[in-house]
Amino acid sequence: MDDRQFRNAMGKFATGVTVIATETDGQVHGMTANAFMSVSLDPKLIVISVKEDAKMLDRIKESNHFSVNVLSCEQQEESMIFAGQKQPEEEFQFDYLEGVPVVRNALVQLSCEVYNEHVEGDHTLFVGRVTEMELKDGDPLIFNCGKYRELKEMESVSN
C-alpha cells in the first residue's frame, strides 16, 4: 500500500477544517488541521493529531495550551495561510480566549490545556481539556478528497 493510495482513501472521509493556535514567548503560531474529534463529555476532552515534523509540535509542548478553531465556509483563506499554501497580505490578528490565541470569526473557538499526549507513528495525539469556548452560527468549511467544499454545494448534489 503506498502513501498516495492511503491518503486518497482517508480523503474520502469528509471533515471540517480547523486551525490550531498556540503562543510561546509572545509569538503566536497557527497550523491547519483536520485530524480533530470530540473525546469525552465529563471531563470535556477533544483530540488533535500533529505530525512529528510540524513546528506546532514543540510549541504546544512548551505552552501546554492550544486552541482549536472550526473554520467557516468563508475562511478557506485562513486554512491556506496556516497550511503554508498562501501568504497573508497583512499581519494576521488573533483574538484571545482564556489567554489562548483564537481565530477571529471561526464557527467554534475552543481554548484547551494539554490533558495527555501520545506518540503514535509519525504523529503526536494531544488530548485537550476544554477550558472555555465560543460558538457562532454559520456553515463550516469542508475538506474532502483533497479539495475544499461547502455544504451548499453538497446539498445541491443530493437534490
Ligand code: FAD
Ligand atoms: P509552518 O509550516 O511554518 O506554519 C504553517 C503556516 O502558517 C506557514 O505558512 C506560516 O507562515 C503560517 N503561520 C503560522 N503562524 C502564523 C502567524 N502568527 N501569522 C501568520 N501566519 C502564520 N498537519 C497535521 O499535522 N495534522 C493535521 O490534522 C493536518 N490537517 C491538515 C488539513 C488540511 C485541510 C491541510 C491543508 C493541511 C493539514 N495538515 C495537517 C498539514 C499542516 O497544516 C501543514 O503541514 C503545516 O504547514 C504545518 O505547520 P507547521 O506547524 O509545521 O508550521
Ligand code: NAD
Ligand atoms: P491529501 O490527499 O494529502 O489528504 C487526504 C487525507 O489524507 C487527509 O484528510 C488525511 O486524512 C490524510 N493525510 C494526508 N496527509 C497525511 C499525513 N501526513 N499523515 C496522516 N494522514 C494524512 O490532501 P492534500 O490536499 O494533498 O493535503 C495537503 C497537505 O496537507 C499535504 O501535504 C498533506 O500531507 C497535509 N495533510 C496532513 C494531514 C495530517 O498530517 N494529519 C492531514 C491532512 C492533510
